Amino acid sequence: MSLGYYFLLPVLFSFLTPYFKKLGSFTLRGSSILLSLVLFLQTVAYVGVKLPQISQFSIKPPLGIAFILDGYSLLFLLIFTFSALVVSFYMYWFFEENSGRDEARFYVFFNMLIAGSIGMILSCDIFNLYIFFEITGICSYTLSAFNKDKLGLESGIKYLIIGSIASIFIVFAIMLIYLQIGTVNLGLIAQRFHLIDPKISVLIVLMLFIGFGAKAELFPMNFWAPDIYQGSISSVNGLFSSVVAKAYLFVFFHLFYLFNLGSKYMLFVMVIGAITFLVSEFTALNQTNVKRLFAYSTLGQLGILFMALSTNSSQTVSGALFHLTSHSISKLLIFLALGILIHKFKSAKIDILGNFKSGFLTIVLAIGFLSILGIPPFSGFVGKILILKGFALSQNYTAIAFILLVSIVEAIYFFRLTAMMLDKKRAKVTVKVGSVNYIILTLLAVLIILFGVYPSLLTHYTDLATNALLHPTNYLNYALGVGL
Amino acid sequence: MNSIFLLLNLLPILFLYQFGGALHVSLPLTSEFTLSLIQTPLGTFFAYLSLISFLLVTIAQKSKKLACNYYVLQFLLSMAMLAIVLAGDFITFFIGWEIMTWSSYFLISKSNSIDIKSLQKYILFSLASAFSLIAGIVIAYSFAHSFDFSVISNSFKDMPFNIKVALIVLFSLSFFTKAGVIGLHYWVVDTYSKAPNLFSSILSAVMSKMGIYGLFLVYGNIVGYQELKMMFGTILNGTDFGYVLAWIGVATSIIATFKAITQDEVKRLLAYSSIAQLGYIIAVIGFGTTYGVAGAMYHTLIHTIIKLLLFINVAAIVAQTGKNRFSQLGGLIYRTPVSFVMLLIGIIGLAGMPPLGGFASKFMMYNAAIDTKFALILIGMLFSGAASFLYCYKLVYGIYLGHPTSKNLETTKEVPISYLIPQIILALLLVLAGTFPGAFIKIINPILVEFSLSTIPYSGLGVMNSAVGSFNGFFIMSAFVVFFVLILLLITRIKSKAKNNLNRFDISYCGEVPTQDTSLHFGFGFGTDLYRIKFVNAILKRSSSSFYESLATQTKKTSELFSRMYYGNIHNTMIIILLFFSTLFFIGVN
Amino acid sequence: MLDFFNNTQTIHMIIIIGSMALFFIGFYGIATQKNLVKVLVSFDIMESALFLFFIGLHYQVGLVAPIVDKNLKTFTSMVDPVPQAMILTTIVIGLAVLALGLSFGIEYYKLTGRNDISKMNELRD
C-alpha cells in the first residue's frame, strides 16, 4: 500500500459520488463506510511497520513532493481514520432519521475533510500542505453551513472569513520562505531556516503562527470558534473537535519543532495556551447551549495541549499526545451522544441533558465527562498525570498549579451537567438509542476505559510520536531524500 | 442481590486475612507507572475498618429494595478504599482516591432529597481535595523521581525547606477537606444529611477516615514524626507543628459541637458531631508522641463504630417513620425499645463515658495532651467533650423520649431485624472495646513501630496503660454491670405499678389546652437558647458559607466578563486578529 | 533615461512598494469594511498583491519565459517556473473560496436580507 491512497481514494470516491447516488442511498452510505474502513485498516497495517514510510510523487524529494509517515503522524493518522470510521457509521443513522438532506454532497465534504486533514499531516512540502489546508478549510466551511438555515450560513460565512485571513498569512509566509530559501520542501526549510535574516524569519514564523494559530483556535484569535460549533450539526462538531482542530495543532507543532525555534517562542506559545485554557473554561461556565459549551471545553483542552506540547520535554509531550488522543475519543463520544439528544428534542439548550431518560446515554456521557476531567480510571487521567509529571520534572510548578486550579473551574460545569442528568426531579422523556449508535458509543466508551486501565496500549505510540516530534532526524532524512 | 454483594463484601476480608500481612503486589501500568499494593500494619487496620463497615451496612441494606447499580457502585467504593489503604505508591493512592470520589458522588446522587447545589458542593470540594493531593504528589515526584512511598519518604529529608512545607500543607489541605476540618467543612453537613440514609453512615464512618488515614500516612510514614520535630522544632513536650494542628482540631471540635446542638435535622446533628469527633483526632495526630498516635488511632476505631451505629439507627427510624427532624419525632421508646437501647449505647460511647470504648479513647487522648503538657489544648478538649453531652442528650431525647409529636408515631413498629443485626454487633464491639482496651495495644504497637515511636507496654487484656496512668476496663465494666442491674431492678419494681395509659394531650399549662399543632416536644427548639451566650453566639453566627458563596459569585462574574468577549461579531474578531498580528510584528521585528 | 528602469534592483523595488501598498489596502479593507462582498473583495486584493509580489520578485532583467521553441532550444536563462506554478494553484484556490463565499452570502441575504458581517450575531448564547 502507498501513503498516496489516503488522499487519492477519497478524491476518487468524491468524483464518482454522483454515480453512487444514482445507485441508491444504501450504496452511497455503504461505499463511504467501506472507504473509511479501508483507510482505517490501511493505517492499522502501518502499526508495527518500520517507520518512517515514504510515498513519493513524480520525482524523488527534495525536488518532488512526498508523503512521509513517521511516529508522530502515525498517531494522528490512527485518530483521524478511526474517527472517520465511527462518524461514517453514525451518519448512516443520521440520514435514516433526516431524509431529504443532500446526502451525496455531505459524504463528499466529509470524506474530503478527513482526506485534507490526513494530507496536512503527511505532506512534507509546505505549499502542498497549504493546499490540503484549503481542502480541509473549504470542506469545513461547507459542512458548517450544511443546514442551510440562518445559523448554519452565518457560521459558514464566519468560518470562511477567518479561513481566508489564515490562508493569506500562510501564503505570504510560504512566498517569503521560497524567496529566502528557494524551496518549499520542509526538510530543506528546516535545514536552512536558521541561516536566513533573523528579521525575515521572525516575520515568517509570525505569519505561520497567525495562520495556523487562528485555525487551531488559540486565544485572541478564537472568538469565532464557538459560533461555528453552534451553527453546525453535532457529528460535524465531533469531527471539528477531534480531527480538524487536531490536524491544525499537528501542523503547528510539526513546523514548530522542525524549524527548531528557540525557548522564547516556546514560552510565548505556553503562555498563549494557558490564557486560552483559562478564558475558555471560565467562559464555558456561563453557557446555556450545549454545543457552545463543549466548543469552549474543546478550546480549553486545546489550551492545555498547547501548554504541554511547547515544552520540548519528552515526558510532557508524550503526556500531551496521550491526552490529545483521549480527548479526541471523549469529545467524539460526547458530540455523537449529544447528536442523538438534539435530534430527539429538536433543541440544543442545556436542559435537554436533564430531560432525557436513558441509562445507557447517561453512563456513556458520564464516562466522557470524567475522562475529559482527567479522573481515573479513564484515559484522560493518564494523559493529565503524564503532563503534570512532565511539568514536575522540569520543576514548572506554576504550570501545575495553573492547570489544577483551572481544572476545578472545568469540573464545575461538567459536574453540573452530570448532576442534571442524574436529577430525578426533572420531567424525563425516554430516549431510544438505535443499535448502530449503541455499538459505536459502547466502542468509544470501552476505548476510554481501556486506555485508562491499560495505558501501555497507547503510551507505546505516544512515545514513538514524541520521539519523532522532538528528534525529527529520520523525518528530515526522508524529506531530503537521503538514502532513497 | 443483597446476598450476592454481601458475599462479595466478605471476600476481600477473607482475602486480607489469608495474606495476614504479607500482601505485596505490583502491577506495571505503563513503563513509568507501577501500581503496587503493600500491606502495612496501618493500612491493614484501616482496611479491616472499612471492609467490616461495608459488610455491616450491606446487611442493613437487606430490607431496602436497591438496584443492582447501587450495589455495584458501593462495591467499587469499597474496593477504591481498599486500594487507598493498601497502596504502596501515590499513583495507586490517587486512583483509589478519585474512584472513591466519583463512585460516592453517584451513590449520593441516588438519594431522593439531594439537589444539584449539594452535589456540586460535594464534588467540588472532593475534587479540590484531590487536586491539592495530586499537586503534592507531583511536587514530591519532581524531587524523588518516583511515586513510591518508601522512595519519597527517603528523599524527603533532602528536599528544600519550602518544598517540605508546601508538601505538608498541600497534603494536609487535601485530607482536612475529606475529614471536614472547620472552614473546609462546607460540603460535609449538606452531603451527610442529604445522602441516602444508610450511605451517610459510610460517608461519616469510613470515608472521612480516609482523610485520617492520609494524615497518618503523611505525618507518620512519608514525613515521619522525627522529621516533623526536626523541621519545626518542639514546644513543651510536643512538636510545634502538632501544637498548631491541635488548635485547628480543638477549634473544629468546639465549633462543630455548638453547631450540632442547634440542629433540628437528625442527620445534620450527626454530621456536625462527626466533624467534632474528627476534630479530636486531628488535635492529637500531630503530637508526635506514642500516646498521641495511639489516642488518635483508638478514637478512629471508636468513632467508626459509633457513627455506623448511630447512622444505621437513625436510618432505620427514618425509614420506619418517614420523619427526619427532632421536631417531628419523639416518644419512640415504647414503640422501638431495641433501637432505643442501641442508640443509648451509642451516645454513651459518643460522650466518652465509662465503661464503653468511648471512654478508653478519650482517656488516651487526654493522656496524650497531659503527656505533652499542652494544657490549653486539654482544656479545650474537655470543654468540647462536656458540650457534646448536650447534643448526645438531644439525640436520645428528641427521638425516643418525651411525647410523640404526631399520631403516626404512636403506631410505629420496631425497625426490621436487618437494621438491628449490625447495630447489635456494633454495640457489642463498643462494649468489648470498653471492657478489653488492652487488646487494642496489641493492634497499635506494630503501627507505632512503623512510625518508629516507642510502644505501649501491654499488661493484660483489660488494662489500658498510659504515661500518666492506667485503668482496668474489665473492672470498670464489671462494676458498672453490677450497679446497672441493681438500679434496673429498682426501677422496674417502681415502674411496674404505674399504668401507662395517658394521652399526650392530657395536660394543660397556664390555662392553655394544647391542640394537634402545638409542639409539646422538648426536642423542638432545643439549643436555641445557646444564641444568648455571647461566646457561643459568635461561633454560631459565623459561617464559612458566605466566603464560598462570594467565591462562587466572583467565578460567575469572571465568567460573564470573559463571555462578553465571545459575542459573535466576526468583524471585531478580524480586527483583533489583525491587531494581534501588528502588535507581535512590531515587537518581534524591532 | 529609461535604462534606469532596466535594472533588476529598481524593478524589484517598485514591485515591492506597489504590491505591498496593494496588500495593505486590502488589509485596511478587511479591517474596516462590513459588507460581506467588500470583505471578500478585500481578500482578493490582498491575494492579488501577493501574486504580484511573488511573480515580480522572480523576474530578472534578461530572462525569458520558461518555454523552448524553434529559436530557444535549451532551458537556460529563463525565469523560475515554480512561482508561476504556485501562483496558478493559488489563483484557482482563491477563486474557489471566493465563489463559495459569495454563494454563502447570497443564501444568507435571501434568508435575512442582510449582508453586514458585523450584524451577523444570531449565534450567541
Add this chain to the structure above:
Amino acid sequence: MNLKKVLPLKHIVLSLLSSALLLSVVGLLMQVKTDMFKNVGTIYLNLNMQTAAANAVTSVVTFFRGIDTVGEVTVLFLATSGVALMLSATQRTCDKVVKQESFILNAGSRLLLSVIILFGVYIIIHGHLSPGGGFQGGVVIATAFLLLFLANPNMKLSHGILTLGESLSGATYVLVVIIGLFKMNILLGNFLPHPIGEIGELISGGIIPVVYILVGIKVGSEMSVIVEYFVKEDYYKEVCDA
C-alpha cells in the same frame, strides 16, 4: 457634514496602522537577499528536458508538483459542490424564467460559442507547448457558456453531461496518478513514452498533455456550472422580485 460619520476614528486608526505596517514591511523586504540559496526552480529547468514538455511551467504544474494540481482540482470541485449545495434550492422554489430573449444576441452568442470553445480547446491541448493549459482553457470554455447565459436566460445546461465529463475526467486523472505507481513504482510517474527528441511536437511529454486535457475538461465543466448558478441566481432574483 459630520466628519465623524464619514471618517470614524476606527478607520483613521486602522489606516494609520496599515500605513505603519506597510512602511515597516517594505523596509524589511527591501533588505531581503533573494539569492542566498539556489532555487529549486533552476533545478527543475535543468531537469526539464527529460519530461519532453516544451513549457517548463506546465511540467512543473502537472508533473514535478503534480499532486498540487490534484489538490487544486479537488478544491475547485469542492467549491463547485458547495456552490451547488447552496444555490440549488432556489431553483426549486422559483423555477420559471420568463425574461424576453433577444434574437440578435442569441444568434450572435451561438455563433461565437463555437469559436470560443475552439480557442479554449486549443489552449488546453497546447498547454505543454505554449503558455496556457487546462485551467486557462477550461475557464475560456466557461466564458463561452457565460456569454450564452447572458444572451439567453432560458438556456439550460445538461447537468448529466457536465457531471459525466467532470466525474470521468476527475476519476481518470486519479487513475493516471495511481497507474504511475504500478508502472513506474512512483505515484504520478510519467509512464507514457516521452522521447526527448520529440520536444515541441503536439504529441510529446508522456502524461503531461493527458493530464492537462483531463484538467481542462474538469475545470471547464465545473466553471460552467458555477457560472450557470451565479448568472441564473441573478435572473431568478429579478423574476422573483417582480
